[in-house]
Amino acid sequence: MTITIRDVARLAEVSTATVSRVFASDTAVRPETARRVREAARQLGYVPNTLARSLRQQSSATWALIIADIENPFLTQVTRGIEDIAQSEGYSLLLCNTDERPDKEASYLSIAEQFRVSGVLITPTSPTSPVDRLLARGLPVITMDRPLRQDLAVDTVLIDSRRAARAAVDRLITRGHRRIACITGPRRVFTAGERVLGYREALHEAGLPLHESLIRYADFNEQGGHLAAVELLDGTDAGPVEAILVANSMMAVGVLQVLRDRQLRPSIDVEIVVFDDAPWTSLLTPAISVIHQPAYELGQVAGKLLLERLQTPGQPARTVMLNATLPAENTDEDHPPADGLASSHLRHPKPDFQPRRSRARS
Amino acid sequence: MTITIRDVARLAEVSTATVSRVFASDTAVRPETARRVREAARQLGYVPNTLARSLRQQSSATWALIIADIENPFLTQVTRGIEDIAQSEGYSLLLCNTDERPDKEASYLSIAEQFRVSGVLITPTSPTSPVDRLLARGLPVITMDRPLRQDLAVDTVLIDSRRAARAAVDRLITRGHRRIACITGPRRVFTAGERVLGYREALHEAGLPLHESLIRYADFNEQGGHLAAVELLDGTDAGPVEAILVANSMMAVGVLQVLRDRQLRPSIDVEIVVFDDAPWTSLLTPAISVIHQPAYELGQVAGKLLLERLQTPGQPARTVMLNATLPAENTDEDHPPADGLASSHLRHPKPDFQPRRSRARS
DNA sequence: AAGCCGACTGTAAACGATTACATAAAACCT
DNA sequence: AGGTTTTATGTAATCGTTTACAGTCGGCTT
Numbered sequence: 111m112t113i114t115i116r117d118v119a120r121l122a123e124v125s126t127a128t129v130s131r132v133f134a135s136d137t138a139v140r141p142e143t144a145r146r147v148r149e150a151a152r153q154l155g156y157v158p159n160t161l162a163r164s165l166r167q168q169s170s171a172t173w174a175l176i177i178a179d180i181e182n183p184f185l186t187q188v189t190r191g192i193e194d195i196a197q198s199e200g201y202s203l204l205l206c207n208t209d210e211r212p213d214k215e216a217s218y219l220s221i222a223e224q225f226r227v228s229g230v231l232i233t234p235t236s237p238t239s240p241v242d243r244l245l246a247r248g249l250p251v252i253t254m255d256r257p258l259r260q261d262l263a264v265d266t267v268l269i270d271s272r273r274a275a276r277a278a279v280d281r282l283i284t285r286g287h288r289r290i291a292c293i294t295g296p297r298r299v300f301t302a303g304e305r306v307l308g309y310r311e312a313l314h315e316a317g318l319p320l321h322e323s324l325i326r327y328a329d330f331n332e333q334g335g336h337l338a339a340v341e342l343l344d345g346t347d348a349g350p351v352e353a354i355l356v357a358n359s360m361m362a363v364g365v366l367q368v369l370r371d372r373q374l375r376p377s378i379d380v381e382i383v384v385f386d387d388a389p390w391t392s393l394l395t396p397a398i399s400v401i402h403q404p405a406y407e408l409g410q411v412a413g414k415l416l417l418e419r420l421q422t423p424g425q426p427a428r429t430v431m432l433n434a435t436l437p438a439e440n441t442d443e444d445h446p447p448a449d450g451l452a453s454s455h456l457r458h459p460k461p462d463f464q465p466r467r468s469r470a471r472s
Numbered sequence: 473m474t475i476t477i478r479d480v481a482r483l484a485e486v487s488t489a490t491v492s493r494v495f496a497s498d499t500a501v502r503p504e505t506a507r508r509v510r511e512a513a514r515q516l517g518y519v520p521n522t523l524a525r526s527l528r529q530q531s532s533a534t535w536a537l538i539i540a541d542i543e544n545p546f547l548t549q550v551t552r553g554i555e556d557i558a559q560s561e562g563y564s565l566l567l568c569n570t571d572e573r574p575d576k577e578a579s580y581l582s583i584a585e586q587f588r589v590s591g592v593l594i595t596p597t598s599p600t601s602p603v604d605r606l607l608a609r610g611l612p613v614i615t616m617d618r619p620l621r622q623d624l625a626v627d628t629v630l631i632d633s634r635r636a637a638r639a640a641v642d643r644l645i646t647r648g649h650r651r652i653a654c655i656t657g658p659r660r661v662f663t664a665g666e667r668v669l670g671y672r673e674a675l676h677e678a679g680l681p682l683h684e685s686l687i688r689y690a691d692f693n694e695q696g697g698h699l700a701a702v703e704l705l706d707g708t709d710a711g712p713v714e715a716i717l718v719a720n721s722m723m724a725v726g727v728l729q730v731l732r733d734r735q736l737r738p739s740i741d742v743e744i745v746v747f748d749d750a751p752w753t754s755l756l757t758p759a760i761s762v763i764h765q766p767a768y769e770l771g772q773v774a775g776k777l778l779l780e781r782l783q784t785p786g787q788p789a790r791t792v793m794l795n796a797t798l799p800a801e802n803t804d805e806d807h808p809p810a811d812g813l814a815s816s817h818l819r820h821p822k823p824d825f826q827p828r829r830s831r832a833r834s
Numbered sequence: 835a836a837g838c839c840g841a842c843t844g845t846a847a848a849c850g851a852t853t854a855c856a857t858a859a860a861a862c863c864t
Numbered sequence: 865a866g867g868t869t870t871t872a873t874g875t876a877a878t879c880g881t882t883t884a885c886a887g888t889c890g891g892c893t894t
Contacts, residue, residue, distance in 0.1 A: 490874075527880065855876095
C-alpha cells in the first residue's frame, strides 16, 4: 500500500541500506547513486516512516510539553517560545494539557514514556510530580515556572516572582497604602505561594501589620479573582482595602469586574498591581501597574536547556532564574503618554540568558 | 536496557503474544494468566512501546493539530476543545504552529505524514493548502474555521461570521450610524474576507454608500489593529468615523489604544463591535458590543467529526456551520447590570451539534 | 606484483510490538 | 464415546527503518 524504503531501493537499483544512508546522510554515498535514489524517491512519493526510524533508534525526535492550562496566556507564550526552538531544531511537540489535575499529569507522563520522547518540558502540578520513572530511564526533564523536589536531577527555569511581588508591594507602601490585600492562586501551586511570600516580606520589612484575612487563595482564573475580590470587599474585619496585588491577569479580570460593579475606580479608589502584562491591561485609564513576566523567554530558555542536555547528557542539573519586571513608575498620573505603540508590542525581547549551575545532581 | 514485552513474558512464563493480548485486551485471556502477566509487568515496571505498536498497526493514536497561532485566544480555546475530546478517547496531539506561514504549514503536513498520525485537524493558511497527499493516503483531514478547496473530501467546521458581521453592522445602522468602518484580517485569510462581506451586505441592504477607504485589511494582532485605526482616523476622506467593526479581539486592543490616545471614548464617540468575547471586554464601561464565537465548541465538533470518520471511513464529507452570536442589546445604557458573574463565565456551553451533509466527496 | 587502504555498497540482524495461523485442552452435543 | 465447537495459548512472520559487519573494487605504496 504505502511506499517503503524497499520500493525506492528497487527502483533505484540499490539496497535499502543505501537509500537509508542517502536520507540519514551519515556515511558517504557516491553522488551519482544519491541522485538516483533521490530521483526514485521523488518519483514514488516516498515519505520515510518516522515510527520505524524511532523504533530502531530507540528515541523519537519529539518533546512532551506538559502544561497546566493551554488557555492561560502566560503558558501560551511559554509554549510559543518552546515551539520556536523545537521547530528550528527539528523536534515535534506532543501537547499535554493537565488542567492542574495530578491524575491527568500522571497519565501524560506515562504517555510521554510510551512515546519514547527524547525530552519532557513540564509545569508540574506539584513538587512531587511523578517524574522519577522518566529520570530513571535517562529521559531529560525540564521543569518550568515551578520547581520540583530538590533531590531530582532536573533542569529548572523559574521567574523570580517573589522579588517582583515584594517590589510591587514596596511601591504600594511607598505610595502611602496600608490596607494592602493579595489575591493569589491555589495553595498547592508554587508561584501562588511565592507571590504571597514576597507580599509578606514587603509588609514585614516596612513594619506593617499582617492581616491573614487580606490574603486570598483563589483559582487561577477569572472566576477565582471575582470570588476573592467579593470576599475581600465584603469581609471588612481589617477595614477597607486600599490596594490589591493580583497574581495573574485572568484573575485580574474578575477583580476589576467586582470593582466596577461596586462603583470603585481602579487606581483611584483601589490601587491594583497585577502579574502578567496582558495586552488589554494597557487599555485601562488610569493605567494599573503590571508586572511583566518574560514568558516567551522562559519557553526559549527551557528549550535551549533541553537541547544542551540532549547534546551533552550527564552534566549536573542547572537552574535559570529570570526576572519579572515592574516598569518604572508613571509620573503622568491620569494620561499615560500617547507614544504610538505601547511597550506591549515588544513581545519577544532577546533573553538575558545566563544559566548558572546551582545544585549538584542527586 | 529497557524492559520489553519479552521480559514480561519470561517472568510470567507465557508467550509474548499472551502478554500483548492482556494489554490490548482484544482476545480472551484466562483471568489467572492475565493476573500473572499484569503482576510481572508491574514488578518489572514495564511500559509498552507505542512506537513499536504503531509501526505494526500502521497508525499511531495521534492527531496532528496544525493551527495558525497558538497565542491567539480564539485558537487556544479551539485547541482546548480538541484536547478534551482527544484525551478522553485516548489520542495524543502533535502541536504544530504555522504562524500563518505556508512554508511552515507544508513542513508540518509532511511531518504529520511521517508520523503516521491517524488524523489531521487544521486551520489552513489558504484554501489551497497542500493536504492532497494526506487525503491520497486515506488520512482524514478536518478543516476548522476556514474552508479548503471544494473538491477535496474533507470535513469542515466553520463559524458563520459573515452573518454575525452583517447583524452587527445592521445594529450599528439601526442606531443611526452612517460612517461605519471595518477593520479585518489579512486578505488571504478566509474569515477576514467573510467579515468584510457581511459588512458590505449590511450596508448594501440598507442602501448606504460603500467607501472602500473605510475597509482596512490588517494583521490579525494588536499592532495590526493599531495601525489600521490610525489610518482610519487620520485618512478622513470619507469623513469622521462613527463606528468600527473589528474582526478579532487582539486587533481590538490596538484599536482601543488609539481611541484612548486620541481622547475618543469608545461606545460614545466611536461605537465599537468586536469579534471574540475575550474576558477583558466585559471590563469596559460603557460596554462595547462583542460577537461571541463558539471556539471551544468548534474544537469539540472538529474532534467528534474526526472520531466519527475514524470509526466509519469513506462516508461523504460533511460541513458543520456554527453560529456566532451577538448578545441582545443592552437597554441599560451606562451601567450593565451587576449580576454577579458576567456571562463570560459560561465558558463551555453545550454545542448545538447537528452535522449536515453538504457536498458529495470529490 | 603483492599488499594495503579507503570509498562504496550489500546482507541481514536488530528495534518491540501485533496478529494470522496452528495447536492443545476443555466443553458441549447427540 | 466420539465428534465438534470453543477457549486459551504458543509460534513465527511482519511492520519499515537503521546499522554492524562483510564484501568489492580501484588506486597507491613499497
